Amino acid sequence: MAYPDKLAIEPLRQPPEVSIEVPGSKSITNRALVLAALSSTSQDDRVLKGALQSQDTEVMVEALKALGFRVSVDWPATVVRIGRDGDGIPAHTADLYVANSGTSMRFLTALTALGKGHYRIDGDSRMRERPIQDLLDALCQLGVKAQSERKNGCPPVLIESDGLAGGRVLVKGDVSSQFLSGLLLAAPFARGDVDIEVDGPLVSWPYVSMTVQMLHAWGLRVETTSTQRFHVPGRLWGCGLDGYDIEPDASAASYLWAAAAIARGRVRVEDLTARSLQGDVRFIEVLEDMGCEVVRGESGMTVSGRPLHGIDVDMNDISDTVMTLAAVACFAEGPTTIRNVAHIRHKETDRLSALATELRRVGAGVEEFEDGLTITPRPLHGAEIETYNDHRMAMSMALIGLKVPGIIIKNPGCVAKTYPGFFTDLDKLRPRTGGK
DSSP: OOOOSEEEEOOOSSOOEEEEOOOBOHHHHHHHHHHHHHHOOSSOOEEEESOOOSHHHHHHHHHHHHTTOEEEEEGGGTEEEEEOSSSSOSOSEEEEEOTTOHHHHHHHHHHHTTSEEEEEEEOOTTGGGSOOHHHHHHHHHTTOEEEETTSSSSSSEEEEEEOOOOEEEEEEESSOTHHHHHHHHHGGGSSSOEEEEEEEEESOHHHHHHHHHHHHHTTOOOBOSSSSEEEEOOOOOSOSOOEEEOOBOHHHHHHHHHHHHHHTOEEEEETOOTTOSOGGGGHHHHHHHHTOEEEEOSSEEEEEOOOOBOOEEEOGGGGGGHHHHHHHHTTSBSOEEEESOGGGGGSSSOHHHHHHHHHHHTTOEEEEETTEEEEEOOOOOOEEEOOTTOHHHHHHHHHHTTTSTTEEEESGGGGGGTOTTHHHHHHTTSOOOSOO
16 A cells, blocks of 8 residues: 655544444464464465454565465455475575564564574664564573674574474563563474573563463463463474464554544444453553543444543553553643553654654653653644654554644555554544545
């Protein structure tokens, strides 16, 4: 989908009253791609339905192809089929490129440790600034030669392995939960059992919970009595799940629910329920705390906008929705404080600094501190918004344009990372007019 260099957001003329389907979850799709590849056999392909087509998932697909897996995609039908010939990782050497996909970088680093050979994983300029040393240290504990090519703890990553033997490993979890999720996805396919202990605090626990639940759905065992210790039996290549259905993306849904809050409308997101694997469905509770009316149905969830008031909220577990909440906070009565999200400084950009800069650009009052922000509503005005090539910056700041004239999003095409059709779906909030 082609977008211009700059995109003006037209304010809504009336509150939206719509039901919308959002695409499949990026987080689930990339986990499912890894599990489908590792669990496939030469006789049985694995079939994923509802898969998201985005830059993050496309780079994962291309990397799996480069590793020798058979991957066929039908993106219009949201179906991916994966198989492989022989055992283990088919390719013994590969040079993989993941752009700025954090899940792909972390998951492939752990996945290639299962191979027998040499692998290199690289990304774009921002990915080369994102830390990965904690995961490399963990793999080294398991007998893998895993190192940062430039010796700075960031990609490119070099993996030299003779397969993953199993054993005990200590991994830090305060920078990214994806280090732990990557280990958990690979562990069932090691030659022996793997015992994982998290060293210190763990950010974004719901994403680890998602990984564990998906492993269980694939018939893979993970034993845990806390968020800090995991026992994973190994030797499980070629497990029995033939197909997997991917649910709609809760992070994508957050923008549409936020639009209802900002514009005092009603937006229902279809096929996403409170039983979702994704922690980001809890964003709907945050909107409820701010004053919105929420209906949780068996086939979708609805937010109706009401007068909003500021809140003080710990968003460590749902940090991908921090920027969405920041946009909503600009239209509340009183300040909103977002806490315990220092780790989002290591995302596609330093999201706390970038968010503070762009909110001030449109007139909001912002206090930035080490692990969060306080946003104080003030009269807002139009501005050109820098997106820092960060999809969530583009989508969140576009929401302000639903009420404030003159908001222009630079590089709107960056939404292709996880939600290529975002601006098309945003336009669905407008009433349809004209002829047949």
